[in-house]
Amino acid sequence: MKISREEVLRVAELAYLELSEAEIETYRAQMDDILEYVGKLNELDTTTVEPMTQVLSSDQAADATVREDTVVVSDVAATVLKYAPDPEAPYFRVPRVIEK
């Protein structure tokens, strides 16, 4: 067994994800299977391989230069707020973060 119940809880906490008791056990067992399968990557010696951090090679890459700092008008704020869960223009309201 690669994954313990505590590890699932630790990850769920990092991801701000509330899981039910049933989900905790299901995901623990399934992650065990998946990580067992993923372990096959260790058959490959990659000590001298550079990780692939970009998909496009430099000659295909988009223009990497910094664009001009020009102001572009965006008037979506009202629409964005209209569909927000708890808007109070021009803000999104959230539960209290700082105690009095």
Place this chain on the structure above:
Amino acid sequence: MATNWTINGVREALTAKKISARELTAEFYKRIEARNPELNAYLALSPERAQAQAERVDALVAAGKPLPPLAGVPVAVKDVISTRGTKTTCGSKILEPYVPAYDATAIERLEAAGAVILGKTNCDEFAMGSSNENSAYGPVKNPVALDRVPGGSSGGSAAVVAAGLAVASLGTDTGGSIRQPGAFCGIPAMMGSYGRVSRYGLIAFASSLDRIGPFATSVGDVARVLQAIAGRDPRDSTSTTDAVPDYLAEMDKPVKGLRLGIPKEYFAPGMDEGVRKKIEAGIEIYRKLGCELVELRMPHTDYAIATYYIIATAEASSNLARFDGVRYGLRVDGDSLVGMYRKTRGAGFGAEVKRRIVLGTYVLSAGYYDAYYLKGQKVRALIARDFREAFTKVDAILTPTSPVPPFKLGERTADPLQMYLADIYTVTGSLAGVPGISVPCGKIDGKLPVGLQLFGPAFGEARVLQLAQAFEQNGGATV
């Protein structure tokens, strides 16, 4: 009027004034009304927007002005692509009330080319799945075989085109999510190279893998839609500055003498025998057309699924952090800010999305990053190298799209790892960033569609389209 519309058919009918764009749009909404309750392929319709666009097209026709390339063509769009004023749920409960304030670049470009956007199509939640059974709004049925899945994650986009409820559609492909549903529904479907089509407005699943691409009923129409949406967009820094070739002009060239690579690793045990027979018959078509068939080795193929599920879930866990109940979509109240985040995400995400967030967070977390994520990126480099080396010997690579034909609804949902393995032939090209297409390659027992997949080198879309069209025009769909 004709039941099987094509892009050229629409153009000719409009120009000859046999039908107006408004009438054609109404005709498609009638079809949708009749057929969608059974298929569950559309999640939302945008009739006002479609009507306004159709009126613009009709005005051009009335004034005798030249028509843009997709004038009046009814299209559908996967529900992970943002559409201003029309709900965009990503197949998730967490975005159930979400209406974007802006359009994706691909949407702007489709409309600039004259297309009429009918509505949004069902998909696996946040494009995570291979059968469309992970949608919070219910599965889509395969119009070609109603007891079967349409494939995923772009199952709705494939189904609406196969059922004649749109002339073309857009899907997204992260590990096979365009090509596999194309294969399962018996229509051509393509992802261009990474960077070929702007991702601006595509709600991200895995940013280094996600690509927008077309479904249509012919390879020519796939090319026409790709042509309309391809090209540099300053709003996506990973969109390439490379010029977009004229695909339709390039793809009519003869294929005689082109070298097609057949990688041994894609024909290993595990493939359905019915699929194998159809693909072998498909290879014969290319032999007869005078292509040179070259046996290839791509030694890291077998590591692709493991690599993919590390990288894709890691990126997903980061991208999906934005769904926290603050700015859009669902909010479930909690006793604190963090309590609200946890409850919102716990209630809003479905089982597969949570599974991938848990896995992705784990592979990125302290103590596991090197063993999983970094290792995955290194093996991804080896897989990309397999492709680069292959393309020094061949012009394109030929494989099956899926190891199995469309499976029955509910048949594979119990075991996520088995479902992941359904993507075994498609994830390789996703990791490498190369273009890929699936073209119809006969039906098993005259019933279950098989797809033949072609990969080209990065930005070699024209070559892929050329070979796919030659296949289609020489009996590929009926082998």
